[in-house]
Amino acid sequence: MVFLVQKYGGTSVGSTERIKQVARRVANFQAQGHALVVVVSAMSGETNRLISLAREIQAEPDARELDTILSTGEQVSIALLAMALHTLGVKAKSYTGSQAGITTDSAHNKARILKIDEKYIRADLAAGYVVIVAGFQGRDDAGNITTLGRGGSDTTAVALAAALKADECQIYTDVDGIYTTDPRVVANARRLKTITFEEMLEMASLGSKVLQIRSVEFAGKYQVKLRVLSSFEEHGEGTLITFEENKQMEQPIISGIAFNRDESKITIVGVPDHPGIAYQILGPVADANIDVDMIIQNVGHDGTTDFSFTVNRNEYSKTMSILKEQILPHIGARDVIGGNQIAKVSVIGVGMRSYAGVASNMFRVLAEEGINIQMIATSEIKISVVVDEKYMELAVRILHKAFDLDQEK
Numbered sequence: 288m289v290f291l292v293q294k295y296g297g298t299s300v301g302s303t304e305r306i307k308q309v310a311r312r313v314a315n316f317q318a319q320g321h322a323l324v325v326v327v328s329a330m331s332g333e334t335n336r337l338i339s340l341a342r343e344i345q346a347e348p349d350a351r352e353l354d355t356i357l358s359t360g361e362q363v364s365i366a367l368l369a370m371a372l373h374t375l376g377v378k379a380k381s382y383t384g385s386q387a388g389i390t391t392d393s394a395h396n397k398a399r400i401l402k403i404d405e406k407y408i409r410a411d412l413a414a415g416y417v418v419i420v421a422g423f424q425g426r427d428d429a430g431n432i433t434t435l436g437r438g439g440s441d442t443t444a445v446a447l448a449a450a451l452k453a454d455e456c457q458i459y460t461d462v463d464g465i466y467t468t469d470p471r472v473v474a475n476a477r478r479l480k481t482i483t484f485e486e487m488l489e490m491a492s493l494g495s496k497v498l499q500i501r502s503v504e505f506a507g508k509y510q511v512k513l514r515v516l517s518s519f520e521e522h523g524e525g526t527l528i529t530f531e532e533n534k535q536m537e538q539p540i541i542s543g544i545a546f547n548r549d550e551s552k553i554t555i556v557g558v559p560d561h562p563g564i565a566y567q568i569l570g571p572v573a574d575a576n577i578d579v580d581m582i583i584q585n586v587g588h589d590g591t592t593d594f595s596f597t598v599n600r601n602e603y604s605k606t607m608s609i610l611k612e613q614i615l616p617h618i619g620a621r622d623v624i625g626g627n628q629i630a631k632v633s634v635i636g637v638g639m640r641s642y643a644g645v646a647s648n649m650f651r652v653l654a655e656e657g658i659n660i661q662m663i664a665t666s667e668i669k670i671s672v673v674v675d676e677k678y679m680e681l682a683v684r685i686l687h688k689a690f691d692l693d694q695e696k
Contacts, residue, residue, distance in 0.1 A: 290412075291316065292453045294326040294422065294444035298461040299518035300364050301331035309459075309518065310371035313417060317377060322412050324451065326422045326444040327368055329360025350395035354424075354434045358383070361421035361440070368419050379417040382408070384432075389425035389443065391433045394576060398433035399501070400425060400442065403450040420447060438499030445502040449509035456506065456513050457525075458498065463517035464526035465490070465497055467692040468544040472683050475693040479542065481527045486542050486635050489669045493545035493633040503528070540645060541636035541690040544683050548630050548676060550580070551603035552661065554595040555610065557621030564618065568594060571613050577602045581631070581664045581673065591621075595662065597673065600627045629661065630679035633671040634686060646670050652689045658682055 293313070300306050309327075316323055329337075337356050341348040348356075365381035372379035388404030408418050422440025425433050435442050441458060448456035464478040465487065482490075484507040491500040497515060506513040506528065516525035558564055569579055580597040598606050603625065610623045639645050649670055653660060658681065662673035674682055687693060 288320050288322060289455070290322045290451070290453045292324045292326065292444050292448040292451065292456045294440055294456070294458050295328065295518055296440065296458075296460045297328040297331040297333070299459055300327050300368065303367065306364070306367050307371050310368060310375055310377075312518075312521075313368075314372060314375045314377050317417055324408065324412070324418045324420060324447055324453070325368065326420050326440055326447065327361065327364040328422050328440040329357075329364055333360040333363070351431060354395050354432050357434050358421070358424045358432050361423055365419045365421045372417055372419075377417055378415055379419055380411055381419045381421070383421045384424035384443065385426040387420045387447070389446070391425040391427055391435070393427040393429070393431065393433065395431075395433055397436040397576065398425060398427070400435070400446045400505075403446060405447070405450050408447075408451065435501070436499075438496075438502070441499040441502035442505060445505040445509075445511055445513065448511045449505060454512065456511050458502075458513065458515045459518035460497065460515065461518065462497060462515070463520055463523050464515050465495075465528075465543070467542070468683055468687050469495075469546070472546075472680050473544075473687045473693075476687065477692065477695065479526050480524070481529050482542060483529055483637055485668055486637055487528050489633070489635045489666070490543055490545045493547060493631065493635070493669065493671060495543075495545050540638040540642045541634050541692065542638070543635050544687050544690075544692065545633045545635060546630060546679055546683050548679065549600045550597050550629050550631050550673065551600045551606075551625060551627035552595060552597050552629050552673060553603070553606060553610065553623065553625035554593055555615070555620050555623045556593050557591045558594045559619055560590055560592045565594070567618050568610075568614055569596070571609055572598075572606060575605065575609055577606055577609075581662050581671065583662055597629075597631070597662070603627050628676045629673050630676040631671055631673050632679060632682045632686065633669050634690065635669045637668050639668050639670075648689065649686060652685050653682060656681060656685055 295309050369379045369381040390402045391398035391400050411418050422443040423435050445456050465482050466476045466478050468476045470476040488503045491498050491503045513528040514525050517523050582596045585593045658678045660672045664671045
């Protein structure tokens with residue numbers, strides 16, 4: 288017997304007919320003797336509908352009440368899937384995040400899982416049930432409903448797989464694996480058979496929407512075997528996310544190109560150049576639960592410097608307000624300027640460790656197309672640049688070709 292945790296996304300359960308298809312797939316796995324925990328998202332479009340309803344009442348919905356509303360989307364999906372399995376003669380039981388024993392912190396709309404009390408799930412598995420758990424949600428120690436943020440069902444699935452020590456966590460979605468880049472941007476993008484956790488973590492953090500970054504972090508930390516598959520193909524092998532690098536001699540330098548449109552850039556001009564100034568700027572931003580990405584501080588002159596960083600585009604206005612109202616008067620900087628018409632493009636690959644010249648090749652290719660680089664960030668296995676949003680797709684296409692990602696290795 289193999290113990291599987293399977294996750295089905297919103298498009299996979301987007302209609303009652305698709306829910307029935309998922310039920311048939313799950314029933315087939317159980318008929319083969321496998322034990323199953325199934326995590327499902329809200330039906331496609333439902334979360335957006337619930338957010339719109341909330342905003343019709345309150346322009347900036349109360350975070351606690353918004354979580355209460357959003358959690359209902361997954362509750363509909365789990366109950367419908369359980370009913371569909373019942374019609375196939377399969378014993379199934381649905382659980383909300385709270386009922387599944389998922390405890391989170393109290394950061395509404397972007398909570399983090401702290402622990403899972405899996406005793407009820409284990410008891411039902413032992414009794415031969417398929418256990419269906421609502422993704423994306425849990426409860427804090429005070430009993431408040433919390434949600435994990437966009438893509439949180441992936442994190443729910445991986446966390447349950449880790450807690451229950453599943454043999455494999457399978458993420459079923461509307462794509463058949465991880466590609467070298469988005470096939471909607473580059474038509475000849477290739478599906479990868481395997482990718483390392485390091486590379487997948489970078490791709491998730493840099494804009495790839497297939498997996499939520501926290502789910503990859505969980506899987507890497509607890510060594511959960513993770514596979515991405517299509518919910519619309521019966522026998523696809525998908526992409527396996529592995530713990531070890533491919534040791535073949537022909538290890539490709541670059542495995543993929545990631546990009547993210549949801550970026551905004553902010554620059555504080557004339558910042559006093561003295562120790563602790565970065566904390567004075569970013570401390571209040573962090574206190575507001577805003578994630579900062581790329582950071583650049585220019586060389587100081589005349590006792591001042593310019594300090595630039597990027598945040599998610601959805602948090603641009605909030606960040607600008609904090610800077611103007613709380614930080615600028617306090618630190619004595621001249622001005623704060625920004626814009627949200629930028630994008631981030633990244634090349635990723637563990638093979639980069641043993642090859643020189645990746646950065647220079649990337650910069651040369653972009654320069655030949657007249658694409659100006661505004662910011663640069665590097666790590667051992669990735670190079671990211673910020674460019675004007677209008678050049679993003681061109682940058683992705685030319686880099687994909689320049690690093691031979693369209694060629695089978």
